[in-house]
Amino acid sequence: MEEFKGELRKGPWSQQIREGIIEDFTRAAQACSIEDFNISIESIRNISSEAADWIIASKPEHWSDAIFRGCRYDHFSSNIVDAFNNWIPTKKEGSIVLMIDSLRMKIMEVIESRREACKVWPGHLTPTMEYKVEEEMLKAGKMTVLCSSDTVFEVRCNAIFVVNLANWECTCRRWQLSVLPCMHAVAVFNRTGRSFYDYCSKFFRIESYQLTYSGTIFLIPDMDTVDLSAGANLIPPPKPRTSDKPRRKRSNPNKITTLVRLCSRCKQTGHNKATCEALL
Structure with a gap:
């Protein structure tokens, strides 16, 4: 951006x-x-x-949810990059041993602080996820829900969406991308008396957060005997010579074609309205 x-x-x-x-x-x-x-x-x-x-x-x-290969869990952040840049000593005379030890100490501090913080969290989900749940619940209040089967529902608001509880899916695709039920799924939960928390990813639960920071980083027993300045002033090896001949670009068979044309009649790919044979 x-x-x-x-x-x-x-x-x-x-x-x-x-x-x-x-x-x-x-x-x-x-x-x-x-x-x-x-x-x-x-x-x-x-x-x-x-x-x-x-x-x-x-x-x-x-960076786009629609095209990203995988699941982002509705999370965008560069905090880890900023943190590492601030944690690593900036002095030129610092050795690689000093850098690694500095990172080890900072990671220990982060794990300890987060392990203590989550001990007092109430509810089922982490505070950030609980806030997102409240937002979705507010949006779902005035939606109309029609039942097709025990697991398939039609939700009407500004448009029509289909929610499949068995597959944890909604045609808006927000549920699939974030693994947190969307407002249309929440409307179904309210209509059927189901619990929101039964349809959330386990990774959003407090017990998963606690498990993440339950590990141990072992101390280095002989750290005081290490010469932290050893090798700090060594000159790096010269870079290998590269050929002046330009490299030939190769086509990538796995490259994603970003712009996808849809048929304006049936909304499917591979043809247009003039050649559409779909029965509507």
Whole structure:
């Protein structure tokens, strides 16, 4: 996002237009489907094809929910990078032994503080997840739920969504991406008397958090005998010479095609409205 803002400042757009482009960028990052992702990108392309091309080139499979390969558990953070940068000694004369020992001590401090903090947490889920649960419950209050079977339900609000409790799925895809029931699933729980906590990932539970920080980092018994300055001033080996011949680019067969065209009639891929044969 920060890099994208920097690119936009190079352009001729007003502050209002830049803010609109950034809103579309945010919607693309938070989109749960390829279709919604494409809508946001096309909205940007209508203003600037260069900006849209920059976004596609930035490998959105690493930052967009709709395209990410795997499950993010609704978590975006670079805290670990910032922490390690602050933990590692910055003095040039520091040795690798000193760096490793500094990291070991900091990690011990973090584990101990978090292990103590979670002892007083109430409820079933960690505080962050409990807050998200409350948000989803507030959104689910005015939705209409229709029962199709014991596990399949139709939820009506601004649109129609299908919730499958057996598979932990909703057609909005938010439940699948975050592994935390979405507001449509919450509406079903309220309608059927089911417990929200029975349909949450075990990783969000307090006992899983406690287990994460229950391990032990063993002390180094002879650390006081180690010469921390040994090898600190050694000159690194020279870099190997590289050929001046440019490397030939190879196509990546696993590369994701980001922009997916959908049939406007049946919403499926592989054809358009003119060649659609689906029975509706």
